[in-house]
Amino acid sequence: MERSVFFISDGTAITAEVVGHSVLSQFPLTTTHYTLPFVESETRARAVREQINALHQQSGVRPLVFYSIVTPAVRHIIEESAGFCQDVVQTLVGPLQQELGIAPDPVAHRTHGLTATNLSKYDARIAAIDYTLAHDDGISLRNLDQAQIILLGVSRCGKTPTSLYLAMQYGIRAANYPFIADDMDNLSLPAALKAHHAKLFGLTIDPEQLAAIRDERLSDSRYVTLQQCRMEINEVESLFRNNNIRYLNSTNHSVEEIAAKIMDVLGMSRRMY
């Protein structure tokens, strides 16, 4: 079954996308997506309504619309479209209002925008990105006392994307350190890292997937053989076990899952941005 899907918002449309995507993932549907952020004026809303209606006319089926718009006049224009419209936020606001016994006070852009109350958190997040970039791939082992997480693993097992995700989404200062091929003959944990045992977390990966990733990305074919990958992973997993470093296998997991798992295992509380 095929449907057009709209994600519409007066802000970034991230909430509409995330919710809509979750809901749609439960149905065996083939979809074409249109994300329309910053629908703040009635003029723009009318143009969007025409776009929805035109697709309805062409296809004969109603487009699905996941939306979140604060201003009633703008919202109503979308609701009058031919689409099947679901308000991803208001649907839950009503029941919560009853529970709390206080009226909602909706302000556009509050979810993914900057306000006086989240500005300092936002600043901390940018600082975390700076820190993580400066401590990527073992570039610097200085200031590790400022790190909140230090990821360890062989080259190309997912340390960099995971570190950046932790910094970007959660404002976590995440350093990472690679064990490279030259280390393998006598693998040991550098003293600079040992001193921060509670922050250490290992990533490992299936040798077959590692070989495939390296085959695509590395120019030096010596490091690509399955034999080499197996050897490196064996050595590094032994090091994790011998040093009581918690670790997980990143194979077939997204950075979202790996990051959530690490924070869960390390018992870190998550901040939303």
Added chain:
Amino acid sequence: MERSVFFISDGTAITAEVVGHSVLSQFPLTTTHYTLPFVESETRARAVREQINALHQQSGVRPLVFYSIVTPAVRHIIEESAGFCQDVVQTLVGPLQQELGIAPDPVAHRTHGLTATNLSKYDARIAAIDYTLAHDDGISLRNLDQAQIILLGVSRCGKTPTSLYLAMQYGIRAANYPFIADDMDNLSLPAALKAHHAKLFGLTIDPEQLAAIRDERLSDSRYVTLQQCRMEINEVESLFRNNNIRYLNSTNHSVEEIAAKIMDVLGMSRRMY
């Protein structure tokens, strides 16, 4: 008014967090957050239920619970807690099922996990992060034909976090290029960039905010004075205008907003991950 809030899921809990955060942003509440991902077993669910009930007993008010759990037996344990429970996904699934006339087929971990259908998209996303890191801060002007966006601006106006966000969330290969103080005497657009006019996008920032950011982050105080910041921004904004480069002011906007705006202005379609 104060409440404890739980975000609970059998996956990463990102959806529960995003929705719950949006809904809560509409109320003047002081909240304490608990995010509990990977609640997949009945044992874990019962422990979570005890945690909710204990907080209820202590505080005398019901904790708010935003949850999304696929397995009914696990979900029901959470629903039996003393919390005020809202299912952030199922609430919209019911009406959609009626519209589509097909039954949902829920699978845990489908939203933010890896599946056969999104694995190649995920690979593209990791490649985009690699590309963006290799083309951060003007490190390399080679292979700009592979860039989808090239951000321009003075030092510390938000190019790096925005580029990384575009790569991380949307799989966009985003290069960025800084105009530094030494360029200012005779500012011009490098030929390597001119060749890619359609991909160029400028960031600018209020001089006061730039001076404050640089004061915190740069060791060299010459670049921190308000006069220097004003001069650089004037020069760079002139360059944007003279070269017909679209640009926006990043002051008081989050990376989410800046990224959404850039994609909107450049007419790029957004892919969800």
